Amino acid sequence: MRPMFFMGDYVANDWVIPIDKYFDDPRMPKWDRESIAEPIRNLLRFGDNWYAFNNDHDGMVIYYRRDLFSDPKWQAAFKEEYGYDFPLSPRTWQELLDVAKFFNGKDWNGDGKADYGITMHLKVGEQGFFNYLALAASFVVNPAPGEDPTKVTRYNNVFWFDPETMEPLINSPGHVRALEIMIELVGAGPRAMLGWGLAEAWDIFLRGDAAMCFTFGDVGTLSQDPRQSSIRGLQGVVAIPGSTEVYDLETKQWKKLDTPNFVANESGASWSPVISKFSKNPDLVAYFCSLLATPEINHWNVAWGWTGIDPGTTYDFLPPVGQASVDDYVQTGYSAQDVTEFLNAYCEMWFDYPLSLPYLRIPGTADYIESLDIHLSEALSGQVSAQEALNRTAQDWERITNRLGRQNQL
Numbered sequence: 001m002r003p004m005f006f007m008g009d010y011v012a013n014d015w016v017i018p019i020d021k022y023f024d025d026p027r028m029p030k031w032d033r034e035s036i037a038e039p040i041r042n043l044l045r046f047g048d049n050w051y052a053f054n055n056d057h058d059g060m061v062i063y064y065r066r067d068l069f070s071d072p073k074w075q076a077a078f079k080e081e082y083g084y085d086f087p088l089s090p091r092t093w094q095e096l097l098d099v100a101k102f103f104n105g106k107d108w109n110g111d112g113k114a115d116y117g118i119t120m121h122l123k124v125g126e127q128g129f130f131n132y133l134a135l136a137a138s139f140v141v142n143p144a145p146g147e148d149p150t151k152v153t154r155y156n157n158v159f160w161f162d163p164e165t166m167e168p169l170i171n172s173p174g175h176v177r178a179l180e181i182m183i184e185l186v187g188a189g190p191r192a193m194l195g196w197g198l199a200e201a202w203d204i205f206l207r208g209d210a211a212m213c214f215t216f217g218d219v220g221t222l223s224q225d226p227r228q229s230s231i232r233g234l235q236g237v238v239a240i241p242g243s244t245e246v247y248d249l250e251t252k253q254w255k256k257l258d259t260p261n262f263v264a265n266e267s268g269a270s271w272s273p274v275i276s277k278f279s280k281n282p283d284l285v286a287y288f289c290s291l292l293a294t295p296e297i298n299h300w301n302v303a304w305g306w307t308g309i310d311p312g313t314t315y316d317f318l319p320p321v322g323q324a325s326v327d328d329y330v331q332t333g334y335s336a337q338d339v340t341e342f343l344n345a346y347c348e349m350w351f352d353y354p355l356s357l358p359y360l361r362i363p364g365t366a367d368y369i370e371s372l373d374i375h376l377s378e379a380l381s382g383q384v385s386a387q388e389a390l391n392r393t394a395q396d397w398e399r400i401t402n403r404l405g406r407q408n409q410l
Contacts, residue, residue, distance in 0.1 A: 003269035004043040004052060005369075008362040011046045016274040018049035022286045031293035035313040037350035039266045043359065051274055054293040057312020058268025059240075060134040061345045062096065063205065063213040063220070064089065066236035066337075068108060069099075078102050089238035092260050093135065093181050096212070096241050100188035103211040111209075117188035119210040121201035122380060129373045130267035131214055136178035137263035137357040138243040140169070142255070149354050155250040160360050160368075161397075166410050168397040170372065171390035173254070174247035179379055179386035185214075186380050194381055206231060216268050217310030220342035224305070224334050237341040239349035240265055264353040271308075303328045310346075317347040364404050371396035 002010065010016045022028050031054055033041065039059070044052040068074060075086040082098050090096035096118075104117030122128035137159065143149035144156035151157065154164055161168055169175065186194065189210065193201055198215070205213035206222060206229040213219055220237060223229045242260030247253075273289035275282050291297060301309040302316045303324070314322045318340065329339040360368060372393050379389035401409050 001055070001271040002052070002274050004266075004272055005269070005359060005361060005365060007043070007046050007051065008360075008365050010274065011051065012363040015277055016051050017277050017282065018051055019053065019275060019286060019289075020050050022283075022290065023050075025286075027283070028287055029290040029294050031290055031298070032295055032313070032315070035295070035315055037312050039264050039350055039356040040270060040312045042356075043266055043270055043361075044272060046361070052272040053274075053289040054298060054313070055272040056270050056309045057266075057316075057346075058216050058270040058310055059265050059312075059346065059349060060130060060214065060216060060267045061240055061349065062090065062238045063215070063223070064236045064238065065208075065211050065231065065234055066341070067234045068103070068211055069236060074103075074108065089236060091238070091241055093138070093178075093241050093243055097181060097184055097188070100185055100212060104188040108211070109208050113209075116190050116204065116210040118185055118212040118214060119189050119196075119201045119204050120185070120193050120214050121196050121198045122186070122194050122377070123197050124373055124377045126197045127268070128380075129369055129376060130216075132179065132182055132372070132376055133357060134214075134240055134265040134267045135182055136175055137265055137355075138241070138261045139178045139246055140172070140174035141261070141263045141355050141357060142246050142248055143261070143355055150356075152358070155248065157355065157358060158249070159358050161401075161409075163410070166401050166406050168394040168401075169249070170397060171387065171394040172247060172249065175390055176386050177245075177247070179376070179390060182376075183380055183382075183386060194377065203228070217342075217346065218308060220310075220339070221305035224338065233335045233338060235335075235338045235341070237338075237345040239345045239353070262349075262353045262355070264349045264356040266357070266359060270312075299324070299328075304332045305329075305334070311343060312346070312350065317343050317351075321347050321351050362409055364400050364409070367400045368397055371400070 036054055040057045044050055069088050078086040087095040090099055100117030105114045108115050120131050140159050142156050144151035202219055204210045208230045223235045224232050242262040244257050244260050245254050246261045248255050275285050279285050295315045299315050301307040302311045316324055318324055326336050330336050375389040375393045378384045379386050
């Protein structure tokens, strides 16, 4: 199993082999490539070839306390404080920030202690950079004009680098605005999350002390386990919010939007099998990986949940998009309403959102991401401004690009 965001290094270094030749091999179990949500399906391919088998499907969403958000008392108090109706569910980052600030510091669970608005996992060297990428996408990824909003140009549907010069875009205004919002979100939760990995960030939500959790699909499963969760039957889930403004790199101005700019993300490892070039028996590996990828086994892993494999294919989701049923999940221990919200949030993000974050998958990705991770922490902890942190990141990225060769990286 390998994380899919390192695919550029795998392919460039000739460490893995294409798997296309196995698709029509009568010896191999059959799996359904067309059923995979497009943002995830793109991770399993590189150039004209498939390199990975279907398995895990990571992306970031927002979990929230459904009982808390639907309480008329808190809805009325929010409207009095912020001047607009409580957003159930938050659909923009500004709405989500207001809700996080509103619930932070209040004892809304009645345990005599102040509770938190949101929790994230932001420890350097862990997976906090994924939070930033998912948040930043709707401020940075600018849809193309015309009939195809997904068309990639120098100024549209780009996120990481200028596709003509390889100049980093990471310190452009859209990125800066997103990091400024993330800094504010840190202020609406426990300061300790700057040093938290996944488990600590999840635990504070699962035990009922945070109103929201911004993370991967795992919490949708863990929340159903009474051994570690006090919120089974109380969990709401919303697809990643959007932004009502996006920065236009061509005009160098902010575009105000009537409807939010929704951008899907596949942030996370999306652990999937590949075949090493050095395998002594690649056909046997292909058989085993194909078996794991079959709908029967892959959906079993998703529906039982405790495997850590998250939903991402049509056979995992509910009609009309998918073929699964709520009973598939209820019989494994899910609350019917909890799992319905969980599945619908991911289904909306991956099948309805018009845009998707273009994942960085080029040689040196680990180096670029490590730099971003370190400098994000400098901003989130208050050591430097968002602009300065991202300027430092851009400087590092230029050095990495020059070391690896600008033309090769382009």
